[in-house]
Amino acid sequence: MAKVENSRFRKVGIGWKKVEPVALKPSLKKRLKGKPVFSVIILLFIVTGCLFAGQLANHDPGSFYLQNVNEAPNAEFYFGTDSLGRDIYSMIWYGGRVSISIGLMSMAIISVIGITYGCISGIANAKIDALMMRIAEMANSIPNLLVILLLMAVIGKQDAVTLSFVIGITGWFALARIVRSEVRQIRNSEYVLAARRMGVGFPRIMIRHLIPNFVSSIMFVVVSTISSSMSMESTLSFLGLGLPVDVISWGSMLSLANRALLLDTWWVIIIPGIFLLVTLNCITSLGNFYRKGNTKRHSNL
Amino acid sequence: MIENRKTQLLKKTGLRLLGFLFTMLILSIVVFCFARWAPGDPLQSFYGDAVESMTSEELGAARSRLGLDAPLHVQYAKWVTNALGGNFGLSLKYKKAAMDVVTPLIGNTLILGVTAYLLVFALATLLAVTCALHEDTWLDHIICKIGTGIYYLPPFWLGVVLVLIFSIHLRWFPSSGAYDIGKAGDILNRIRHMILPLIVMIVSHLWYYAYMIRNKLLDELRQDYVFLAKEKGLTKRQIVWRHCLRNVAPTIVSIMAISIPHVLSGTYIAESVFNYPGIGALSIESAKYHDYNLLMILVLIAGALVVLSSIAAQTINEIIDPRMKETGVSAWQR
Numbered sequence: 001m002a003k004v005e006n007s008r009f010r011k012v013g014i015g016w017k018k019v020e021p022v023a024l025k026p027s028l029k030k031r032l033k034g035k036p037v038f039s040v041i042i043l044l045f046i047v048t049g050c051l052f053a054g055q056l057a058n059h060d061p062g063s064f065y066l067q068n069v070n071e072a073p074n075a076e077f078y079f080g081t082d083s084l085g086r087d088i089y090s091m092i093w094y095g096g097r098v099s100i101s102i103g104l105m106s107m108a109i110i111s112v113i114g115i116t117y118g119c120i121s122g123i124a125n126a127k128i129d130a131l132m133m134r135i136a137e138m139a140n141s142i143p144n145l146l147v148i149l150l151l152m153a154v155i156g157k158q159d160a161v162t163l164s165f166v167i168g169i170t171g172w173f174a175l176a177r178i179v180r181s182e183v184r185q186i187r188n189s190e191y192v193l194a195a196r197r198m199g200v201g202f203p204r205i206m207i208r209h210l211i212p213n214f215v216s217s218i219m220f221v222v223v224s225t226i227s228s229s230m231s232m233e234s235t236l237s238f239l240g241l242g243l244p245v246d247v248i249s250w251g252s253m254l255s256l257a258n259r260a261l262l263l264d265t266w267w268v269i270i271i272p273g274i275f276l277l278v279t280l281n282c283i284t285s286l287g288n289f290y291r292k293g294n295t296k297r298h299s300n301l
Numbered sequence: 302m303i304e305n306r307k308t309q310l311l312k313k314t315g316l317r318l319l320g321f322l323f324t325m326l327i328l329s330i331v332v333f334c335f336a337r338w339a340p341g342d343p344l345q346s347f348y349g350d351a352v353e354s355m356t357s358e359e360l361g362a363a364r365s366r367l368g369l370d371a372p373l374h375v376q377y378a379k380w381v382t383n384a385l386g387g388n389f390g391l392s393l394k395y396k397k398a399a400m401d402v403v404t405p406l407i408g409n410t411l412i413l414g415v416t417a418y419l420l421v422f423a424l425a426t427l428l429a430v431t432c433a434l435h436e437d438t439w440l441d442h443i444i445c446k447i448g449t450g451i452y453y454l455p456p457f458w459l460g461v462v463l464v465l466i467f468s469i470h471l472r473w474f475p476s477s478g479a480y481d482i483g484k485a486g487d488i489l490n491r492i493r494h495m496i497l498p499l500i501v502m503i504v505s506h507l508w509y510y511a512y513m514i515r516n517k518l519l520d521e522l523r524q525d526y527v528f529l530a531k532e533k534g535l536t537k538r539q540i541v542w543r544h545c546l547r548n549v550a551p552t553i554v555s556i557m558a559i560s561i562p563h564v565l566s567g568t569y570i571a572e573s574v575f576n577y578p579g580i581g582a583l584s585i586e587s588a589k590y591h592d593y594n595l596l597m598i599l600v601l602i603a604g605a606l607v608v609l610s611s612i613a614a615q616t617i618n619e620i621i622d623p624r625m626k627e628t629g630v631s632a633w634q635r
Contacts, residue, residue, distance in 0.1 A: 138324055141607050145566040146584060146600055153588040153596065154335050231455045238457045239573055239585050257461045261476070264469060273458045280453040288449075299436055299519070300527035 036289050039282035046279055050096035057090030061248055070265050080267040083259050084245070088267065091248050092275055098249035099230050099276070102164045103283075106229035109168025110175060111222055117172065118179025119206045123187055133180065140173040148232070152241045160249070163242055167229045175221050182214035216290070223287030227280040234276055250276045310619060317612045321605075328604045329384075329597075333377050336593035390594040394587065399594045403580060403602065410579035413495060414568045417502035421564065422557055425507055429514035430541055436519060448508035456505035456567060460574035463497050477576035498571040506567055510556060517552050521545040551618050558614030562607050 049056055059065070059077070069085040071077055079088035121132040139147075151166045152158070186192060195205050230250075236242030237251030245252055253272040260268035383390065389399040428444065435441045468476035474497050480490050521527075522545060530540045569581030576582065580599055587595040 138327070141324070141562055141611065142328070142600070142604050143562040143566040143569065143607070145569050146603050149584060149588040150332070150335060150596065150600060153591060153593075154338065156591075227453060231453070234455055235457050235570060239570075240589055241585065254458060254461075257458075261461065261464055261469065264465075266465060269458075269461055269465060273455070273462070276458070277454060280455075281450060284449065284453055299522045300524065300531070 036282075036285045039285040042278060043282040043286070046096060046275070046282075047100065049093050050100060053090075053093035053097060056093050057087075059087035059090045061086065061090040061094040062246070070263055072265075073267055079271045080265070082253070082256050082268045083263060083265070084256070088253070088271055091253055092250075092272065095248045095250045095253055095272070096275065096279075098160055098243070098247065099233060099251060100279070102160055102167070102233045102249070103226040103230040105161070105164035106167040106171065106232075107222060107226045109165065110172045110225050110229075113169065114172035114175030115179050115211065115218075116206070118176040119183055119210055120202075121176065122180040122183025122210075123202065123205075129180075133177070136173045136176055144170055145235075148236065149241060152236065158242065158244050159247065160243065163233060163236065164229070167232050171225060171229065171232075175218065175225070178218055178221055179214065182217055183210055186210065186213050219290035220287045223290060224284055227283040227287075230276070230283075231280060310616070313619070314612070314616050317615065321608050321612060324608050325601065325605060329381070329601060330377065332597050332600050333380060334373070336597050337373060337376065389598045392587075392592055392595040394590045394592040394595065399598050402595060403583065403598055406578055406580050406583055407602065409577065410568055410572065410581060412491075413498060413502075413571070413577065413579060414565060416495065417499055417506075417568065417571075418557075418561075418564050420499065421503055421506045421510060422553070424503065425511035425514055426546070426553065428507070428511040429518055430546065432511070432515045433518040433522060433545075434537060434541055436522075445512070448511060451504055452508040454504065456501050456570045457574050459504060460497070460501045460571060463500060464575070467497060478578070494575075494577070498568075498575045498577055501571045501574065502564070502567045505570075506560075506564060509563075510560060513556055514549065514553055517549050518545055521549055524548075551621060554614055554618045554621070558611045558618070561610050561614075565603060565607065 053061075063086070065077075065081060065085040065087065067085075068077065068081050070083055071081045073080040077087050077089060079092065081087055082091075117132065117136070121129050121136075124132070147170045148166055151170070152163075155162055155166065192205065192209050195209055200208075233242055233249065234251030234254055237249060237255050238257065240255060242255075243249050243252040245255060250272045254269070254276075257269045260266075380390070387400060391397065392399040392402045395402050428448075432441045432444055464476045467473045475494055476497075478494055480487065480494055518541070522541075526544065527540060530544055535543075565581075568579065569584060571577065572579045572581035573585045580602060584596065584599045584603075586592075587599065
């Protein structure tokens with residue numbers, strides 16, 4: 001059929017006007033609505049600060065200014081100095097690097113173990129599944145902190161990598177459980193069955209078919225493991241089982257808190273704590289964004 | 302029929318107790334292996350610096366006296382036979398029987414832990430009901446926002462800040478210990494010492510459980526029987542308290558069962574921040590000083606506490622919830 005030329009016809013009709021399709025481009029404000037903008041901005045600020053710690057810091061974070069021990073915040077030491085005479089302002093940025101990377105490393109370990117374990121348990125037959133879940137449950141029934149204490153005491157090495165490893169291998173049970181229940185739901189869908197019949201190996205099924213299908217529902221858990229790991233790091237360092245005082249992190253800065261209490265130097269306690277707290281909250285609200293919304297059915301009440 | 306249910310319940314509880322023994326066995330093996338493979342020479346912590354001035358014969362004699370030279374399974378068998386008789390070996394740091402170090406402290410921890418546990422769940426339920434009654438109003442939103450913010454306060458930091466404010470500046474509460482010297486029997490004195498640790502434990506656990514219960518309640522409010530109750534002329538409060546909460550109760554009990562290790566971890570932190578003499582602070586201490594005999598018994602006690610109380614919770618759950626009575630399926634298979 002020949003193409004009808006537009007120009008040959010005259011368009012008629014009452015008040016006919018050519019309608020230009022208006023591009024429905026929502027305003028920036030609308031597009032950002034419901035997204036954790038504020039948290040992302042603050043988080044970016046803190047992360048950038050930590051990345052450029054070398055430029056921001058005005059003192060050497062590791063050196064002891066023995067004439068200026070326990071100084072309150074002033075023009076030279078913006079956040080004051082601690083009981084060893086170190087500059088807290090510079091330590092914040094360097095310490096943030098360690099704290100945040102421990103959070104990320106633990107998250108990576110937890111995700112790898114939790115997802116793999118959950119997928120295997122979800123795909124396997126009922127007996128193996130029950131056994132695997134029973135093991136996870138048993139391991140989870142001992143208080144987390146106690147297991148970490150035991151492991152830290154046994155390993156006896158206190159550095160960032162060991163710490164992330166220990167936090168990682170004790171924190172994956174919840175994730176494994178969620179992954180398993182998600183896998184149980186999709187294990188009998190056509191594409192997984194087809195892939196299995198075609199002889200695709202388990203790792204490939206996991207990466208190509210399973211993970212993309214449940215990644216959105218575990219996103220929240222994965223993101224919040226970053227903040228829980230950072231919190232755990234600081235707790236352990238405070239208790240004297242995490243990083244030693246000379247490895248600077250927000251946690252090890254807070255391990256001086258007990259001494260600071262005796263000396264009544266509030267800035268040693270409050271400032272690193274505020275940074276830690278703000279970061280944890282920003283990460284959490286970022287995680288909450290991935291959380292599936294409640295079914296908005298109307299309440300019967 | 303009733304008889305039948307009773308025997309069924311007894312049977313199940315018996316099976317669970319067997320499971321408990323099994324768990325303890327595995328736990329003890331794992332902990333024992335860990336403790337023996339650990340670095341940190343036990344001789345060092347037993348004799349202190351005297352080790353450096355000992356000859357190698359003396360060291361060997363000390364080793365065999367402490368039973369450190371036998372193969373692992375022999376050591377384990379010996380340890381188990383001793384442990385069954387209540388002898389868990391010497392605490393290497395305190396140079397006393399480990400059992401004697403631990404026994405006086407269990408009570409302190411239980412008082413703190415149980416009080417916190419009950420308070421957390423009572424308050425969580427109250428908060429959840431408040432949120433559910435005012436769903437999607439400003440009150441609900443504010444509670445949710447504040448709750449999430451507070452939940453991520455690291456508990457130890459909260460504790461330190463509380464000490465800074467209330468003990469050092471305002472001098473309202475003592476900063477450490479379980480009671481003042483010579484006042485072990487004074488209940489008021491104990492309560493004064495417990496307030497700050499309790500605040501820390503409640504704040505750090507409350508919202509997690511309140512939010513869970515709130516969401517369960519909100520699901521429950523979308524059931525059809527709520528319509529009927531409303532048509533009967535019941536008020537919102539009556540519906541939530543009498544009908545919905547009752548249906549959610551088994552869920553709350555299971556949440557309580559799962560939460561025990563979590564709350565116990567909380568007491569560990571609270572105890573060591575406030576120097577409260579309990580098994581939590583002691584565990585951290587013994588981990589720091591590589592005092593494995595002590596650490597082992599502490600891990601076993603914690604494990605036993607957790608498993609036993611979760612058995613209790615499961616049994617209570619079955620008694621109060623008739624819907625659970627004949628399903629033999631464990632929680633994760635449902």
